[in-house]
Amino acid sequence: MKRLLLLPALLLxxxxxAADTQYKYELSPMIGYNLxxxxxxxxxxxxxxxxxxxxxxxxxxxxxxxxxxxYMSGVDYDAGAGDTSITRVLxxxxxxxxxxxxxxxxxKAGGGYEFVGNEVENxxxxxxxxxAGAGIKFPxxxxxxxxxxxxxxxxxxxxxxxxxxxxLIGLVGLTYSFGAVEKPAPKExxxxxxxxxxxxxxxxDSDGDGIYDALDKCPDTPAGSTVGVxxxxxxxxxxxxxxxxSEDLCPNTPAGEKVGSHGCPIxxxxxxxxxxxxxxxxxxxxALLDKxxxxxxxxxxxxxxxxxxxxxxASEKYNQKLSQRRADAVLKAxxxxxVNPKQLTAVGMGELNPVASNDTAEGRAQNRRxxxxxxxxxx
Numbered sequence: 001m002k003r004l005l006l007l008p009a010l011l012l013x014x015x016x017x018a019a020d021t022q023y024k025y026e027l028s029p030m031i032g033y034n035l036x037x038x039x040x041x042x043x044x045x046x047x048x049x050x051x052x053x054x055x056x057x058x059x060x061x062x063x064x065x066x067x068x069x070x071y072m073s074g075v076d077y078d079a080g081a082g083d084t085s086i087t088r089v090l091x092x093x094x095x096x097x098x099x100x101x102x103x104x105x106x107x108k109a110g111g112g113y114e115f116v117g118n119e120v121e122n123x124x125x126x127x128x129x130x131x132a133g134a135g136i137k138f139p140x141x142x143x144x145x146x147x148x149x150x151x152x153x154x155x156x157x158x159x160x161x162x163x164x165x166x167x168l169i170g171l172v173g174l175t176y177s178f179g180a181v182e183k184p185a186p187k188e189x190x191x192x193x194x195x196x197x198x199x200x201x202x203x204x205d206s207d208g209d210g211i212y213d214a215l216d217k218c219p220d221t222p223a224g225s226t227v228g229v230x231x232x233x234x235x236x237x238x239x240x241x242x243x244x245x246s247e248d249l250c251p252n253t254p255a256g257e258k259v260g261s262h263g264c265p266i267x268x269x270x271x272x273x274x275x276x277x278x279x280x281x282x283x284x285x286x287a288l289l290d291k292x293x294x295x296x297x298x299x300x301x302x303x304x305x306x307x308x309x310x311x312x313x314a315s316e317k318y319n320q321k322l323s324q325r326r327a328d329a330v331l332k333a334x335x336x337x338x339v340n341p342k343q344l345t346a347v348g349m350g351e352l353n354p355v356a357s358n359d360t361a362e363g364r365a366q367n368r369r370x371x372x373x374x375x376x377x378x379x
Contacts, residue, residue, distance in 0.1 A: 022177070022181060023057060023178055023179055023180055023181060024058075024178070024180075025054065025055065025177070026053075026055040026057065026175050027052070027178070028054075028174065028175040028176070029052055029174060030049075030050070030051040030149075030172065031048070031049070031051070031172065032048075032171035032172060033047070033048060033049060033169070034046060034047050034048075034049045034072060034169050035169075036167050037167065040165060041077050042075060042076065042078070042124075043076035043078050047074075047076075048072065049070055049072050049169060051068060051069060053067070053069075054066065055094055057181070059181050062095060063095055064096070065092070065093060065094075066090075066093070066108060067089075067091055068090040068091075069087070069088070069090075070087070070088040070090070070169070071085070072085060077118075077120065077124075082118055083118065084117045085116075086114060087114070088112060088115070088153070089113055089115075090110055090112035091111065092133075093108065093109060093110055094107075094108045095107050095108070102138060102139060103136050103138050104137045104138075104139075105134070106136070106137065107132075108131075108132070108133050108135075108151075110130070110131060111128065112129055113126070113129065114126060114127055114155055127156070128156050129153055129156065130154055130164075131152060131153040131154070132151070132152050133169075134150060135148050135149025135150065135171075136148055137175055143178065144174060144176055145177070146174065147173050147174065147175045148170075148172045150169070150170050151168070151169040151170075152166070152167070152169075153166075153168075153169060154166050154167070155167075206219050206220075207222075207223070207231075208223060209225060209231055210227070211227060211229070211230070211231035215229075217230045217232055218232040238251055238252075239251055239253045239255070239263075241253045241259045264374070264376045265374055266373065267371060267372070267373050268304075269371055270285070270288055270292060270369075271369070272289070272326075272330055272369065272370035273285075273366065273369050274368045274369075274370075275368075276311075276368070277314070277322070279322060279325035279329050289330070290337060292304075292372065293334050293338060296339045296340075296343055297338055297339060297340075301376060302374050302375070302376055302377070303345070304344055304345075304373070304375075305372065306327045306331045306344060306345065306347070306370060306371075306372055307327060307349055307370065307373060308322075308324060308325070308346070308347070308348045308349065309323055309349050309350070309352070309353065309354075309367055309368065309370070309371070310322050310326075310351050310367065311351060311354075311363075311364035311365075311367040311368050312364070313364065316350055323348030323350050324346070324347070324348030325348070326368075326370060327346035327347055327348050328346045330346070330370045331344050331345075355367060355369065
């Protein structure tokens with residue numbers, strides 16, 4: 001009778017050995033499929049498999065024993081011979097490799113016994129089996145993991161001839177690990193050192209900054225100064241915005257900028273000054289808008305509220321609408337420069353908050369402006 005030898009393809013990847021065991025036990029309910037050799041008289045030569053695997057781990061052993069029970073019911077025979085159940089009880093040794101990219105590969109081998117519920121004499125009977133396999137475990141939580149494996153199983157107690165009956169089994173399931181192993185505390189070694197006591201002259205620190213004069217390059221530092229290892233003063237606020245470096249999220253803020261408690265700017269004058277009764281962004285503002293757009297694209301943890309203003313010419317109602325159109329125009333210009341629209345909002349303030357007198361043409365020109373209010377979102 002023609003026989004088909006089934007060999008699983010085992011992809012183990014590159015891994016180092018000796019994985020640490022964290023739990024004493026691993027319980028794995030599994031489900032899968034059995035591909036059987038065609039000479040067993042099984043209809044279709046395949047059937048579903050359910051199983052339960054219990055693995056016993058020991059911290060001082062690389063091999064973990066595993067007890068497996070695989071059960072198949074309603075396996076149909078060809079030629080009207082009815083159906084049968086097949087139960088396999090296996091004892092394997094499992095070798096786990098070190099995990100890589102969170103995946104733990106393993107190999108296993110062993111043997112056991114196959115119980116055939118409805119035996120066909122000299123054809124398909126109960127008998128001894130040997131098996132070998134490989135698989136992977138992928139952690140979901142500390143105690144739970146996905147498990148997948150392929151097993152080659154051969155029944156060697158065959159009365160018909162000297163060849164084994166071959167099976168290839170694929171299984172997937174969940175592994176629950178329990179019984180945590182406490183790692184022994186490292187032994188502390190007592191080291192006795194002989195210390196030679198040598199009388200030396202007391203070091204001198206003339207300016208009291210904590211750096212001895214012999215190492216102090218600035219021996220006359222004023223009292224209370226913060227100094228480096230060379231004894232010279234160091235700045236605690238490099239950009240002089242009133243926020244110390246350790247708490248300053250924007251340590252290079254330009255001089256004169258108003259900053260929040262995080263050290264980052266809260267308002268920016270974009271210097272976009274519109275012509276009278278116009279919402280067209282002047283070309284003279286392109287360079288400043290380019291610079292501001294680059295800032296927002298580099299610092300996506302900032303949101304900017306674009307605020308438009310007018311002078312006092314015309315009615316308040318008209319000026320309100322005009323200021324909104326100006327704010328919308330600048331927002332659009334920033335989006336065209338690649339700024340994420342989610343970082344931007346636009347609001348018109350009409351003729352409120354003038355920065356110069358509306359009694360002169362020069363003052364009115366300054367009041368027809370755009371400002372940006374920045375808000376910082378900590379990541």
